[in-house]
Amino acid sequence: MISLTEQQISDAKNNEISAVTAVIQATEDNVTNLARRYARTNGTPDDALSEELTQIGRVAVWEAIRRFQGNGVASFISYIDRTVKGSLSDARKRETRKGVSRSVAADFERALRASGGDPFEAERVATDPEVMGDRRMSRETAYAARLSWQGVDSLDAVVTDEADNETFLGEVIPGALPIPGDLAEPSDRENRRRRALRERVHATLSQLGEQQRAVLKGTYGIAPMPYYGTQNDEELAQALGVPRARIRSIRARAHARFETLWLRGADSDA
Structure with missing residues:
Protein backbone atom coordinates (compact mmCIF):
# COMPACT_ATOMS: atom_id res chain seq x y z
CA MET A 1 0.00 0.00 0.00
CA ILE A 2 1.48 3.32 -1.11
CA SER A 3 1.26 5.95 1.64
CA LEU A 4 1.70 9.58 0.59
CA THR A 5 0.08 12.89 1.43
CA GLU A 6 -1.12 15.59 -0.92
CA GLN A 7 1.46 17.93 0.59
CA GLN A 8 4.27 15.49 -0.21
CA ILE A 9 3.05 15.22 -3.79
CA SER A 10 2.83 19.00 -4.11
CA ASP A 11 6.31 19.43 -2.67
CA ALA A 12 7.69 16.73 -4.95
CA LYS A 13 6.26 18.56 -7.98
CA ASN A 14 8.21 21.60 -6.79
CA ASN A 15 11.33 19.42 -6.78
CA GLU A 16 11.87 19.43 -3.01
CA ILE A 17 14.39 16.66 -2.47
CA SER A 18 12.87 15.14 0.67
CA ALA A 19 9.43 14.90 -0.98
CA VAL A 20 10.81 13.42 -4.21
CA THR A 21 12.69 10.86 -2.12
CA ALA A 22 9.48 10.03 -0.23
CA VAL A 23 7.61 9.41 -3.50
CA ILE A 24 10.36 7.21 -4.91
CA GLN A 25 10.59 5.21 -1.70
CA ALA A 26 6.80 4.83 -1.50
CA THR A 27 6.60 3.51 -5.06
CA GLU A 28 9.71 1.30 -4.92
CA ASP A 29 7.93 -1.97 -4.12
CA ASN A 30 5.41 -1.42 -6.91
CA VAL A 31 8.15 -0.60 -9.41
CA THR A 32 10.14 -3.69 -8.41
CA ASN A 33 7.13 -5.98 -8.66
CA LEU A 34 6.15 -4.59 -12.06
CA ALA A 35 9.72 -4.96 -13.31
CA ARG A 36 9.72 -8.64 -12.33
CA ARG A 37 6.39 -9.11 -14.06
CA TYR A 38 7.56 -7.54 -17.31
CA ALA A 39 10.96 -9.27 -17.19
CA ARG A 40 9.74 -12.76 -17.97
CA THR A 41 11.39 -14.46 -20.93
CA ASN A 42 9.93 -17.72 -22.21
CA GLY A 43 7.83 -17.92 -19.08
CA THR A 44 10.74 -17.68 -16.65
CA PRO A 45 12.21 -14.69 -14.75
CA ASP A 46 15.08 -12.82 -16.41
CA ASP A 47 17.05 -11.33 -13.50
CA ALA A 48 19.24 -9.12 -15.67
CA LEU A 49 16.25 -7.67 -17.52
CA SER A 50 14.39 -7.26 -14.22
CA GLU A 51 17.20 -5.13 -12.80
CA GLU A 52 17.34 -3.02 -15.96
CA LEU A 53 13.57 -2.51 -15.92
CA THR A 54 13.64 -1.59 -12.24
CA GLN A 55 16.04 1.24 -13.02
CA ILE A 56 13.85 2.36 -15.92
CA GLY A 57 10.82 2.29 -13.64
CA ARG A 58 12.50 4.50 -11.04
CA VAL A 59 13.37 7.07 -13.69
CA ALA A 60 9.78 6.91 -14.97
CA VAL A 61 8.49 7.73 -11.48
CA TRP A 62 10.84 10.70 -11.16
CA GLU A 63 9.83 12.06 -14.57
CA ALA A 64 6.11 11.46 -13.92
CA ILE A 65 6.14 13.55 -10.73
CA ARG A 66 6.72 16.74 -12.70
CA ARG A 67 4.17 15.88 -15.40
CA PHE A 68 1.29 15.06 -13.04
CA GLN A 69 -1.55 17.57 -13.51
CA GLY A 70 -4.34 15.94 -11.51
CA ASN A 71 -5.53 16.27 -7.95
CA GLY A 72 -5.56 13.90 -5.02
CA VAL A 73 -3.38 11.04 -3.83
CA ALA A 74 -5.40 8.32 -5.55
CA SER A 75 -5.19 10.12 -8.90
CA PHE A 76 -1.44 10.56 -8.48
CA ILE A 77 -0.84 6.90 -7.63
CA SER A 78 -2.94 5.79 -10.61
CA TYR A 79 -0.99 8.12 -12.90
CA ILE A 80 2.35 6.82 -11.60
CA ASP A 81 1.20 3.22 -12.11
CA ARG A 82 0.12 3.84 -15.73
CA THR A 83 3.34 5.72 -16.49
CA VAL A 84 5.59 3.00 -15.07
CA LYS A 85 3.70 0.23 -16.87
CA GLY A 86 3.96 2.11 -20.16
CA SER A 87 7.69 2.69 -19.73
CA LEU A 88 8.37 -0.93 -18.78
CA SER A 89 6.26 -2.26 -21.63
CA ASP A 90 8.11 -0.09 -24.15
CA ALA A 91 11.49 -1.07 -22.70
CA ARG A 92 10.65 -4.76 -22.81
CA LYS A 93 9.54 -4.49 -26.43
CA ARG A 94 12.80 -2.81 -27.37
CA GLU A 95 14.74 -5.59 -25.67
CA THR A 96 12.75 -8.65 -26.74
CA ARG A 97 11.27 -7.71 -30.10
CA LYS A 98 14.36 -6.86 -32.03
CA GLY A 99 14.37 -7.11 -35.79
CA GLY A 151 11.87 -15.48 -30.83
CA VAL A 152 13.62 -17.05 -33.80
CA ASP A 153 13.33 -20.53 -32.35
CA SER A 154 9.55 -20.53 -32.38
CA LEU A 155 9.15 -23.97 -30.80
CA ASP A 156 10.56 -22.47 -27.58
CA ALA A 157 8.43 -19.33 -27.79
CA VAL A 158 5.81 -18.04 -25.37
CA VAL A 159 2.17 -17.96 -26.43
CA THR A 160 -0.17 -15.84 -24.27
CA ASP A 161 -3.96 -16.28 -24.26
CA GLU A 162 -6.65 -13.69 -23.52
CA ALA A 163 -6.50 -14.53 -19.79
CA ASP A 164 -2.77 -13.67 -19.82
CA ASN A 165 -1.84 -17.31 -19.22
CA GLU A 166 1.43 -18.38 -20.79
CA THR A 167 2.29 -21.63 -22.51
CA PHE A 168 4.99 -22.67 -24.94
CA LEU A 169 4.64 -23.37 -28.63
CA GLY A 170 6.35 -26.70 -28.06
CA GLU A 171 3.25 -27.60 -26.04
CA VAL A 172 0.90 -26.32 -28.74
CA ILE A 173 2.47 -28.45 -31.47
CA PRO A 174 1.66 -31.73 -29.64
CA GLY A 175 -1.94 -30.54 -29.47
CA ALA A 176 -2.04 -30.09 -33.23
CA LEU A 177 -0.05 -33.17 -34.14
CA PRO A 178 -0.91 -36.61 -32.74
CA ILE A 179 1.68 -36.61 -29.95
CA PRO A 180 1.13 -38.27 -26.55
CA GLY A 181 -0.49 -35.87 -24.09
CA ASP A 182 2.02 -36.52 -21.32
CA LEU A 183 4.52 -34.39 -23.22
CA ALA A 184 2.30 -31.35 -22.70
CA GLU A 185 2.23 -31.46 -18.91
CA PRO A 186 3.05 -28.30 -16.93
CA SER A 187 6.50 -29.69 -16.17
CA ASP A 188 7.36 -29.04 -19.83
CA ARG A 189 7.76 -25.42 -18.84
CA GLU A 190 11.14 -26.25 -17.49
CA ASN A 191 13.91 -25.29 -19.85
CA ARG A 192 15.38 -28.75 -20.04
CA ARG A 193 12.10 -30.36 -21.02
CA ARG A 194 11.27 -27.66 -23.53
CA ARG A 195 14.67 -27.98 -25.13
CA ALA A 196 14.29 -31.75 -25.36
CA LEU A 197 10.83 -31.40 -26.89
CA ARG A 198 12.01 -28.85 -29.43
CA GLU A 199 14.93 -31.03 -30.47
CA ARG A 200 12.73 -34.10 -30.73
CA VAL A 201 10.18 -32.34 -32.96
CA HIS A 202 12.95 -31.15 -35.27
CA ALA A 203 14.56 -34.58 -35.28
CA THR A 204 11.25 -36.24 -36.16
CA LEU A 205 10.55 -33.72 -38.92
CA SER A 206 14.01 -34.36 -40.36
CA GLN A 207 13.05 -38.00 -40.97
CA LEU A 208 10.16 -37.04 -43.25
CA GLY A 209 10.48 -36.59 -46.98
CA GLU A 210 11.17 -33.10 -48.25
CA GLN A 211 7.59 -32.36 -49.34
CA GLN A 212 5.99 -33.83 -46.23
CA ARG A 213 8.37 -31.89 -43.97
CA ALA A 214 7.72 -28.64 -45.86
CA VAL A 215 3.94 -29.07 -45.74
CA LEU A 216 3.94 -29.70 -41.98
CA LYS A 217 6.24 -26.75 -41.34
CA GLY A 218 4.01 -24.53 -43.47
CA THR A 219 0.87 -25.84 -41.81
CA TYR A 220 2.15 -25.04 -38.33
CA GLY A 221 4.45 -22.11 -39.07
CA ILE A 222 7.68 -23.82 -37.99
CA ALA A 223 10.66 -21.67 -39.00
CA PRO A 224 11.79 -20.99 -41.63
CA MET A 225 8.32 -21.53 -43.17
CA PRO A 226 5.60 -18.89 -42.68
CA TYR A 227 2.28 -19.98 -41.17
CA TYR A 228 -0.35 -21.07 -43.71
CA GLY A 229 -2.60 -23.22 -41.53
CA THR A 230 -5.09 -25.44 -43.33
CA GLN A 231 -7.12 -22.62 -44.87
CA ASN A 232 -4.48 -21.33 -47.29
CA ASP A 233 -3.54 -24.45 -49.23
CA GLU A 234 -3.50 -22.55 -52.52
CA GLU A 235 -0.78 -20.21 -51.26
CA LEU A 236 1.13 -23.05 -49.61
CA ALA A 237 1.01 -25.02 -52.86
CA GLN A 238 2.36 -22.03 -54.78
CA ALA A 239 5.17 -21.55 -52.24
CA LEU A 240 6.18 -25.22 -52.56
CA GLY A 241 5.62 -25.47 -56.29
CA VAL A 242 3.18 -28.36 -56.10
CA PRO A 243 -0.46 -28.67 -57.25
CA ARG A 244 -2.98 -27.50 -54.67
CA ALA A 245 -4.88 -30.78 -54.98
CA ARG A 246 -1.88 -32.63 -53.56
CA ILE A 247 -1.44 -30.57 -50.38
CA ARG A 248 -4.17 -32.33 -48.37
CA SER A 249 -2.92 -35.81 -49.27
CA ILE A 250 0.69 -34.84 -48.53
CA ARG A 251 -0.40 -33.39 -45.18
CA ALA A 252 -2.35 -36.52 -44.27
CA ARG A 253 0.58 -38.79 -45.09
CA ALA A 254 2.94 -36.46 -43.25
CA HIS A 255 0.78 -36.54 -40.11
CA ALA A 256 0.59 -40.32 -40.22
CA ARG A 257 4.32 -40.67 -40.78
CA PHE A 258 5.11 -38.12 -38.05
CA GLU A 259 2.90 -40.01 -35.60
CA THR A 260 4.58 -43.33 -36.40
CA LEU A 261 8.06 -41.87 -35.96
CA TRP A 262 7.11 -39.99 -32.80
CA LEU A 263 5.53 -42.98 -31.12
CA ARG A 264 8.46 -45.16 -32.15
CA GLY A 265 10.74 -42.66 -30.43
CA ALA A 266 8.51 -42.70 -27.35
CA ASP A 267 8.76 -46.50 -27.21
CA SER A 268 12.55 -46.36 -27.46
CA ASP A 269 12.68 -43.82 -24.62
CA ALA A 270 10.60 -45.99 -22.34
Missing part, protein backbone atom coordinates in the same frame (compact mmCIF):
# COMPACT_ATOMS: atom_id res chain seq x y z
CA VAL A 100 11.13 -5.20 -36.47
CA SER A 101 10.18 -1.59 -35.89
CA ARG A 102 8.15 -0.50 -32.89
CA SER A 103 5.18 0.31 -35.15
CA VAL A 104 5.25 -3.17 -36.69
CA ALA A 105 5.44 -4.76 -33.23
CA ALA A 106 2.45 -2.64 -32.14
CA ASP A 107 0.48 -3.61 -35.24
CA PHE A 108 1.25 -7.27 -34.62
CA GLU A 109 -0.08 -6.90 -31.07
CA ARG A 110 -3.29 -5.54 -32.57
CA ALA A 111 -3.48 -8.62 -34.79
CA LEU A 112 -2.81 -10.79 -31.74
CA ARG A 113 -5.75 -9.28 -29.89
CA ALA A 114 -7.97 -9.84 -32.91
CA SER A 115 -6.77 -13.46 -33.01
CA GLY A 116 -7.41 -14.27 -29.37
CA GLY A 117 -3.70 -14.44 -28.58
CA ASP A 118 -2.82 -17.02 -31.28
CA PRO A 119 0.42 -15.77 -32.92
CA PHE A 120 -0.02 -17.93 -36.02
CA GLU A 121 -3.53 -16.71 -36.65
CA ALA A 122 -2.22 -13.20 -35.92
CA GLU A 123 0.34 -13.63 -38.70
CA ARG A 124 -2.53 -14.28 -41.12
CA VAL A 125 -4.75 -11.52 -39.67
CA ALA A 126 -1.90 -9.02 -39.93
CA THR A 127 -2.12 -9.35 -43.73
CA ASP A 128 -5.93 -8.94 -43.83
CA PRO A 129 -7.00 -5.44 -44.94
CA GLU A 130 -10.51 -5.93 -43.50
CA VAL A 131 -9.01 -6.22 -40.01
CA MET A 132 -5.88 -4.08 -40.25
CA GLY A 133 -6.98 -1.46 -42.77
CA ASP A 134 -4.07 0.59 -44.09
CA ARG A 135 -1.86 -0.98 -41.36
CA ARG A 136 -1.98 -4.42 -42.98
CA MET A 137 1.40 -6.08 -43.48
CA SER A 138 2.94 -7.98 -46.33
CA ARG A 139 3.27 -11.71 -45.74
CA GLU A 140 7.03 -11.27 -45.26
CA THR A 141 6.60 -8.51 -42.65
CA ALA A 142 3.93 -10.47 -40.77
CA TYR A 143 6.23 -13.50 -40.69
CA ALA A 144 9.13 -11.37 -39.39
CA ALA A 145 6.82 -9.83 -36.76
CA ARG A 146 5.76 -13.25 -35.52
CA LEU A 147 9.33 -14.48 -35.27
CA SER A 148 10.29 -11.29 -33.44
CA TRP A 149 7.36 -11.78 -31.05
CA GLN A 150 8.14 -15.41 -30.35
Whole structure:
Protein backbone atom coordinates (compact mmCIF):
# COMPACT_ATOMS: atom_id res chain seq x y z
CA MET A 1 0.00 0.00 0.00
CA ILE A 2 1.48 3.32 -1.11
CA SER A 3 1.26 5.95 1.64
CA LEU A 4 1.70 9.58 0.59
CA THR A 5 0.08 12.89 1.43
CA GLU A 6 -1.12 15.59 -0.92
CA GLN A 7 1.46 17.93 0.59
CA GLN A 8 4.27 15.49 -0.21
CA ILE A 9 3.05 15.22 -3.79
CA SER A 10 2.83 19.00 -4.11
CA ASP A 11 6.31 19.43 -2.67
CA ALA A 12 7.69 16.73 -4.95
CA LYS A 13 6.26 18.56 -7.98
CA ASN A 14 8.21 21.60 -6.79
CA ASN A 15 11.33 19.42 -6.78
CA GLU A 16 11.87 19.43 -3.01
CA ILE A 17 14.39 16.66 -2.47
CA SER A 18 12.87 15.14 0.67
CA ALA A 19 9.43 14.90 -0.98
CA VAL A 20 10.81 13.42 -4.21
CA THR A 21 12.69 10.86 -2.12
CA ALA A 22 9.48 10.03 -0.23
CA VAL A 23 7.61 9.41 -3.50
CA ILE A 24 10.36 7.21 -4.91
CA GLN A 25 10.59 5.21 -1.70
CA ALA A 26 6.80 4.83 -1.50
CA THR A 27 6.60 3.51 -5.06
CA GLU A 28 9.71 1.30 -4.92
CA ASP A 29 7.93 -1.97 -4.12
CA ASN A 30 5.41 -1.42 -6.91
CA VAL A 31 8.15 -0.60 -9.41
CA THR A 32 10.14 -3.69 -8.41
CA ASN A 33 7.13 -5.98 -8.66
CA LEU A 34 6.15 -4.59 -12.06
CA ALA A 35 9.72 -4.96 -13.31
CA ARG A 36 9.72 -8.64 -12.33
CA ARG A 37 6.39 -9.11 -14.06
CA TYR A 38 7.56 -7.54 -17.31
CA ALA A 39 10.96 -9.27 -17.19
CA ARG A 40 9.74 -12.76 -17.97
CA THR A 41 11.39 -14.46 -20.93
CA ASN A 42 9.93 -17.72 -22.21
CA GLY A 43 7.83 -17.92 -19.08
CA THR A 44 10.74 -17.68 -16.65
CA PRO A 45 12.21 -14.69 -14.75
CA ASP A 46 15.08 -12.82 -16.41
CA ASP A 47 17.05 -11.33 -13.50
CA ALA A 48 19.24 -9.12 -15.67
CA LEU A 49 16.25 -7.67 -17.52
CA SER A 50 14.39 -7.26 -14.22
CA GLU A 51 17.20 -5.13 -12.80
CA GLU A 52 17.34 -3.02 -15.96
CA LEU A 53 13.57 -2.51 -15.92
CA THR A 54 13.64 -1.59 -12.24
CA GLN A 55 16.04 1.24 -13.02
CA ILE A 56 13.85 2.36 -15.92
CA GLY A 57 10.82 2.29 -13.64
CA ARG A 58 12.50 4.50 -11.04
CA VAL A 59 13.37 7.07 -13.69
CA ALA A 60 9.78 6.91 -14.97
CA VAL A 61 8.49 7.73 -11.48
CA TRP A 62 10.84 10.70 -11.16
CA GLU A 63 9.83 12.06 -14.57
CA ALA A 64 6.11 11.46 -13.92
CA ILE A 65 6.14 13.55 -10.73
CA ARG A 66 6.72 16.74 -12.70
CA ARG A 67 4.17 15.88 -15.40
CA PHE A 68 1.29 15.06 -13.04
CA GLN A 69 -1.55 17.57 -13.51
CA GLY A 70 -4.34 15.94 -11.51
CA ASN A 71 -5.53 16.27 -7.95
CA GLY A 72 -5.56 13.90 -5.02
CA VAL A 73 -3.38 11.04 -3.83
CA ALA A 74 -5.40 8.32 -5.55
CA SER A 75 -5.19 10.12 -8.90
CA PHE A 76 -1.44 10.56 -8.48
CA ILE A 77 -0.84 6.90 -7.63
CA SER A 78 -2.94 5.79 -10.61
CA TYR A 79 -0.99 8.12 -12.90
CA ILE A 80 2.35 6.82 -11.60
CA ASP A 81 1.20 3.22 -12.11
CA ARG A 82 0.12 3.84 -15.73
CA THR A 83 3.34 5.72 -16.49
CA VAL A 84 5.59 3.00 -15.07
CA LYS A 85 3.70 0.23 -16.87
CA GLY A 86 3.96 2.11 -20.16
CA SER A 87 7.69 2.69 -19.73
CA LEU A 88 8.37 -0.93 -18.78
CA SER A 89 6.26 -2.26 -21.63
CA ASP A 90 8.11 -0.09 -24.15
CA ALA A 91 11.49 -1.07 -22.70
CA ARG A 92 10.65 -4.76 -22.81
CA LYS A 93 9.54 -4.49 -26.43
CA ARG A 94 12.80 -2.81 -27.37
CA GLU A 95 14.74 -5.59 -25.67
CA THR A 96 12.75 -8.65 -26.74
CA ARG A 97 11.27 -7.71 -30.10
CA LYS A 98 14.36 -6.86 -32.03
CA GLY A 99 14.37 -7.11 -35.79
CA VAL A 100 11.13 -5.20 -36.47
CA SER A 101 10.18 -1.59 -35.89
CA ARG A 102 8.15 -0.50 -32.89
CA SER A 103 5.18 0.31 -35.15
CA VAL A 104 5.25 -3.17 -36.69
CA ALA A 105 5.44 -4.76 -33.23
CA ALA A 106 2.45 -2.64 -32.14
CA ASP A 107 0.48 -3.61 -35.24
CA PHE A 108 1.25 -7.27 -34.62
CA GLU A 109 -0.08 -6.90 -31.07
CA ARG A 110 -3.29 -5.54 -32.57
CA ALA A 111 -3.48 -8.62 -34.79
CA LEU A 112 -2.81 -10.79 -31.74
CA ARG A 113 -5.75 -9.28 -29.89
CA ALA A 114 -7.97 -9.84 -32.91
CA SER A 115 -6.77 -13.46 -33.01
CA GLY A 116 -7.41 -14.27 -29.37
CA GLY A 117 -3.70 -14.44 -28.58
CA ASP A 118 -2.82 -17.02 -31.28
CA PRO A 119 0.42 -15.77 -32.92
CA PHE A 120 -0.02 -17.93 -36.02
CA GLU A 121 -3.53 -16.71 -36.65
CA ALA A 122 -2.22 -13.20 -35.92
CA GLU A 123 0.34 -13.63 -38.70
CA ARG A 124 -2.53 -14.28 -41.12
CA VAL A 125 -4.75 -11.52 -39.67
CA ALA A 126 -1.90 -9.02 -39.93
CA THR A 127 -2.12 -9.35 -43.73
CA ASP A 128 -5.93 -8.94 -43.83
CA PRO A 129 -7.00 -5.44 -44.94
CA GLU A 130 -10.51 -5.93 -43.50
CA VAL A 131 -9.01 -6.22 -40.01
CA MET A 132 -5.88 -4.08 -40.25
CA GLY A 133 -6.98 -1.46 -42.77
CA ASP A 134 -4.07 0.59 -44.09
CA ARG A 135 -1.86 -0.98 -41.36
CA ARG A 136 -1.98 -4.42 -42.98
CA MET A 137 1.40 -6.08 -43.48
CA SER A 138 2.94 -7.98 -46.33
CA ARG A 139 3.27 -11.71 -45.74
CA GLU A 140 7.03 -11.27 -45.26
CA THR A 141 6.60 -8.51 -42.65
CA ALA A 142 3.93 -10.47 -40.77
CA TYR A 143 6.23 -13.50 -40.69
CA ALA A 144 9.13 -11.37 -39.39
CA ALA A 145 6.82 -9.83 -36.76
CA ARG A 146 5.76 -13.25 -35.52
CA LEU A 147 9.33 -14.48 -35.27
CA SER A 148 10.29 -11.29 -33.44
CA TRP A 149 7.36 -11.78 -31.05
CA GLN A 150 8.14 -15.41 -30.35
CA GLY A 151 11.87 -15.48 -30.83
CA VAL A 152 13.62 -17.05 -33.80
CA ASP A 153 13.33 -20.53 -32.35
CA SER A 154 9.55 -20.53 -32.38
CA LEU A 155 9.15 -23.97 -30.80
CA ASP A 156 10.56 -22.47 -27.58
CA ALA A 157 8.43 -19.33 -27.79
CA VAL A 158 5.81 -18.04 -25.37
CA VAL A 159 2.17 -17.96 -26.43
CA THR A 160 -0.17 -15.84 -24.27
CA ASP A 161 -3.96 -16.28 -24.26
CA GLU A 162 -6.65 -13.69 -23.52
CA ALA A 163 -6.50 -14.53 -19.79
CA ASP A 164 -2.77 -13.67 -19.82
CA ASN A 165 -1.84 -17.31 -19.22
CA GLU A 166 1.43 -18.38 -20.79
CA THR A 167 2.29 -21.63 -22.51
CA PHE A 168 4.99 -22.67 -24.94
CA LEU A 169 4.64 -23.37 -28.63
CA GLY A 170 6.35 -26.70 -28.06
CA GLU A 171 3.25 -27.60 -26.04
CA VAL A 172 0.90 -26.32 -28.74
CA ILE A 173 2.47 -28.45 -31.47
CA PRO A 174 1.66 -31.73 -29.64
CA GLY A 175 -1.94 -30.54 -29.47
CA ALA A 176 -2.04 -30.09 -33.23
CA LEU A 177 -0.05 -33.17 -34.14
CA PRO A 178 -0.91 -36.61 -32.74
CA ILE A 179 1.68 -36.61 -29.95
CA PRO A 180 1.13 -38.27 -26.55
CA GLY A 181 -0.49 -35.87 -24.09
CA ASP A 182 2.02 -36.52 -21.32
CA LEU A 183 4.52 -34.39 -23.22
CA ALA A 184 2.30 -31.35 -22.70
CA GLU A 185 2.23 -31.46 -18.91
CA PRO A 186 3.05 -28.30 -16.93
CA SER A 187 6.50 -29.69 -16.17
CA ASP A 188 7.36 -29.04 -19.83
CA ARG A 189 7.76 -25.42 -18.84
CA GLU A 190 11.14 -26.25 -17.49
CA ASN A 191 13.91 -25.29 -19.85
CA ARG A 192 15.38 -28.75 -20.04
CA ARG A 193 12.10 -30.36 -21.02
CA ARG A 194 11.27 -27.66 -23.53
CA ARG A 195 14.67 -27.98 -25.13
CA ALA A 196 14.29 -31.75 -25.36
CA LEU A 197 10.83 -31.40 -26.89
CA ARG A 198 12.01 -28.85 -29.43
CA GLU A 199 14.93 -31.03 -30.47
CA ARG A 200 12.73 -34.10 -30.73
CA VAL A 201 10.18 -32.34 -32.96
CA HIS A 202 12.95 -31.15 -35.27
CA ALA A 203 14.56 -34.58 -35.28
CA THR A 204 11.25 -36.24 -36.16
CA LEU A 205 10.55 -33.72 -38.92
CA SER A 206 14.01 -34.36 -40.36
CA GLN A 207 13.05 -38.00 -40.97
CA LEU A 208 10.16 -37.04 -43.25
CA GLY A 209 10.48 -36.59 -46.98
CA GLU A 210 11.17 -33.10 -48.25
CA GLN A 211 7.59 -32.36 -49.34
CA GLN A 212 5.99 -33.83 -46.23
CA ARG A 213 8.37 -31.89 -43.97
CA ALA A 214 7.72 -28.64 -45.86
CA VAL A 215 3.94 -29.07 -45.74
CA LEU A 216 3.94 -29.70 -41.98
CA LYS A 217 6.24 -26.75 -41.34
CA GLY A 218 4.01 -24.53 -43.47
CA THR A 219 0.87 -25.84 -41.81
CA TYR A 220 2.15 -25.04 -38.33
CA GLY A 221 4.45 -22.11 -39.07
CA ILE A 222 7.68 -23.82 -37.99
CA ALA A 223 10.66 -21.67 -39.00
CA PRO A 224 11.79 -20.99 -41.63
CA MET A 225 8.32 -21.53 -43.17
CA PRO A 226 5.60 -18.89 -42.68
CA TYR A 227 2.28 -19.98 -41.17
CA TYR A 228 -0.35 -21.07 -43.71
CA GLY A 229 -2.60 -23.22 -41.53
CA THR A 230 -5.09 -25.44 -43.33
CA GLN A 231 -7.12 -22.62 -44.87
CA ASN A 232 -4.48 -21.33 -47.29
CA ASP A 233 -3.54 -24.45 -49.23
CA GLU A 234 -3.50 -22.55 -52.52
CA GLU A 235 -0.78 -20.21 -51.26
CA LEU A 236 1.13 -23.05 -49.61
CA ALA A 237 1.01 -25.02 -52.86
CA GLN A 238 2.36 -22.03 -54.78
CA ALA A 239 5.17 -21.55 -52.24
CA LEU A 240 6.18 -25.22 -52.56
CA GLY A 241 5.62 -25.47 -56.29
CA VAL A 242 3.18 -28.36 -56.10
CA PRO A 243 -0.46 -28.67 -57.25
CA ARG A 244 -2.98 -27.50 -54.67
CA ALA A 245 -4.88 -30.78 -54.98
CA ARG A 246 -1.88 -32.63 -53.56
CA ILE A 247 -1.44 -30.57 -50.38
CA ARG A 248 -4.17 -32.33 -48.37
CA SER A 249 -2.92 -35.81 -49.27
CA ILE A 250 0.69 -34.84 -48.53
CA ARG A 251 -0.40 -33.39 -45.18
CA ALA A 252 -2.35 -36.52 -44.27
CA ARG A 253 0.58 -38.79 -45.09
CA ALA A 254 2.94 -36.46 -43.25
CA HIS A 255 0.78 -36.54 -40.11
CA ALA A 256 0.59 -40.32 -40.22
CA ARG A 257 4.32 -40.67 -40.78
CA PHE A 258 5.11 -38.12 -38.05
CA GLU A 259 2.90 -40.01 -35.60
CA THR A 260 4.58 -43.33 -36.40
CA LEU A 261 8.06 -41.87 -35.96
CA TRP A 262 7.11 -39.99 -32.80
CA LEU A 263 5.53 -42.98 -31.12
CA ARG A 264 8.46 -45.16 -32.15
CA GLY A 265 10.74 -42.66 -30.43
CA ALA A 266 8.51 -42.70 -27.35
CA ASP A 267 8.76 -46.50 -27.21
CA SER A 268 12.55 -46.36 -27.46
CA ASP A 269 12.68 -43.82 -24.62
CA ALA A 270 10.60 -45.99 -22.34
